[in-house]
Amino acid sequence: MDRQKDALYYAGLLKEKKASSEELIVDAFRKIEKVNPLYNAVVHTRREKALAEAKTRDYRDTLFGGVPILIKDLGQDLAGEPATSGSRLLKNHIAPRTSHFIEAVERAGFIVIGQTNTPEFGFKNITDAAIHGPARNPFDKDHSPGGSSGGAAAAVASDMVAIATASDGGGSIRIPASFTGLVGLKPTRGRTPVGPGSYRGWQGASISFALTKTVRDTALMLDALQTVQAAAPFQTPLFSGSYFRNLNTGNRRKFRIAYSLESPVKSVVSEDAKRAVMQTVSCLESLGYQVEEKTPDIDGIHLMEAYYAMNGAETDAMLRGMAKGQGRDLTVDDMELVSWAIYQYGKTVSGGDYSLALGLWDQAAAEMDRFHDSYDLLLQPTTADAAPRINHAFQSEELRERMRRSDSATAEERKEIVWKMFEESLGVTPFTQQANLTGQPAISLPVYLTAAGLPIGVQFTAPKGKEDWLLDIAAVMEENERFQ
Template identity: 50%
Template sequence: MLFSDATAMSEAVRNREMSAEELVQETIAKIENLDPSLNALTSKRYEKALQEAKERDFSGKPFAGVPLLLKDLGQNQAGEPSTGGSRLLTSYRSGQTDNYVQRLEDLGFIILGRTNTPEFGFKNISDAELHGAVNLPDDLTRNAGGSSGGAAAAVSSGMLPLAAASDGGGSIRIPAAFNGLVGLKPTRGRIPVGPESFRGWQGASIKFALTRTMRDTRRLLYHLQTCQLESPFILPKLSRQNLESPLPKSLRIAVQLNSPVGGRVSEEAQTSVLEAARFLEGQGYEIHLLDRPPLDGVDAMQSYYLMNATETAAMFDHLEEMLGRPMMLDDMELMSWALFRSGQTIPAKLYSKVLSAWDTYSHHMAVFHQTYDLLLTPTTAEVAPKHGQFALSENLKNKLANIDAFPMQEQQELIWEMFSDSLDWTPFTQQANLTGQPAISLPTGRTAQGLALGIHFTAAKGREDLLLAVGQLFEESGRFV
């Protein structure tokens, strides 16, 4: 049976038009048919899922019996693999279920397996050496994006209508744009965290999902949201009325076309944004084209990489304790090694300044949103990249392998160079992670070759209602492609 979205699936189960077991069986068949060409999954739990479909009580569950895939990074389910795309964790099994995954199960989802991601989620493409690259369903010579690339490929190919994902710098929104999906990154503090990790990448990383419809996006956010008092980031919940309200009749929308880090933005990406702006203007909304980005993108990304390196060093210190030995270059991919080793040289006082800078960015954007309700940009500067597009030069790889030989400032320059090509491809998403704002990618563009492009809206903290309403407007107007 064909379903428009996960909501339709759950309605079929509640109305006894189809059993949860039948849904799981159909989804397994789709995965087995499609995944050999995509490489979206890293592990499967079919037998357990079928048993749960038979035995669990789904009455009153908003996503009753809906099959789901978790991301193989930071979404732990007791007894199941959680490799993070790293050969270091090939045999690792989670000791407990985290609060986010438990909440998904409480909502009625049945977990069938886990999806492919780059090692530890550092990239905007999914090409882990452990599991291999994820192919874009629209063009198998291209990467599906990252770090939630496997999740995006699973949804866009039709394996299932919704997949769990996470976003620390665009990892939901970038693959959403490449795959023609809806990708919401909620406000920092909106989604359950813990019980082990409460401030992923100092609050930059947040979990949610990749979806096909605004109905699923809204429904999942409403039921998944939390006001978690033990969390370092606490928000009041959004009411159903908030989340179902249409766009206000009066809005001021800022439009930014140029890259915040100075790179090239394709004509197709700019055209998608301008077409969206014209559509909104035709609906009676004020459009204001910005001369420059509201934040200094280079400063912001330098702070982001400092954070990333420091958090990576802390992560590997924990792995050293767990394994009882020091980490070596052979244990990990080169990018992970460079971040790990460079993180060892960053002084605590500099890291403190970075986090203070994030607070300043957040304040600056709060002031910005006193003038503009929404910021509209491309989601990415280009369509999905070809496999191998961001390969590093041999000279740079040699320097990264020997990064300990360089002083701290030169190490950070090497980290910037390591990410420079991929950052130019996807420069728009990271700032919302630093500031904690909600942002969404909407599937409104296609190139002449049929490749997807997304448009990206950012709102003030706590204003997911505006993002959902603008998404609903585009969807109902037939502008999703």
């Protein structure tokens, strides 16, 4: 990966007239044609439309000036283009309208050249949709780039594009960032555009943003995309001024930082992940930061159970709508087994169950608010280990058979099946979900490589609305040459 050639590098070439948008698009497609067969990151392209837009649209007063970008094929619709969500049910679906998020991306001066691979409905922390095949990690193609924004991560890490849009409902920006050596920010709930189809995004757990190579790209992207929508159920006050200009003042705040090596769900954390954090701690202490080991008092297992209850109920609602549209009941053959098991569990989640689950989210958010009275930032591993191998089976054949037959299981059995289904994969990525449920911003930074050459990121979490703090500490790590 050439970290120097980020989106702002290419925007600079355009501004200085050292390159044209058409030339950048042609070059991007040359890279895609050469590299994508190795990594299966890009699943749809729009070369001629993109070239036509480069010739006819005026990008002179935009932040990114005509830079090509890939967008995630999940909830980030572009009118007239495929919108499969990695799903068999939607494999022939064409988006009838453009999402507000992608409208904002285009207003920022990007030209959409294609779409990236995701797991079905974004339910996994790896990317292996049956309709597209697995995405592969540019650091080692026998390993996954993560999920659900795995295609986006693989495309950026392999230099097909300098930046790609992504989304994060449980770590789906930060997990791929950790596995592929990228900067991955999940903004505060309500920070970026939503709608017009879905406004709540897993009750605010899910948010759209981007995967980048550099902190400056992340900062300028946040300038471009931050918003307050009157129609949106979740809103965050606009950051006054500019994240990008604020970053470049060079004024660095001496944060009070807590660090934790404990998995929230009591799973095993690898020695590599621990070393990634401790090396970061040593760096920060040498720079004069106050750093102390402290873990928030939150029951991560109960919180994950509340997350799955929401996910199940939302999946039931989504697939119920699809069934109505098709005029028939959906069967196990219409979707992948993970989707089917979540769907069957969701049918058993009552309104009371749902309300209690969201109440646990709010309690966790209140606890984190108290935690931040003492500590500005929380430092953890982003992931508990490096990327898993492509062929790793996270469910046994016995469990997969239970998943297949979950429509005949009791309500309690369906709940247990979902927990068991995700138990091993959650053990690899136990740190990211909490910020989705509390609504806080969190960022993964590429600070560590294993002996095998696979990246592992560290995650900083800040109070709501404090993305500028995350960009500040990220810039410190980048400026001190801690990025790997």
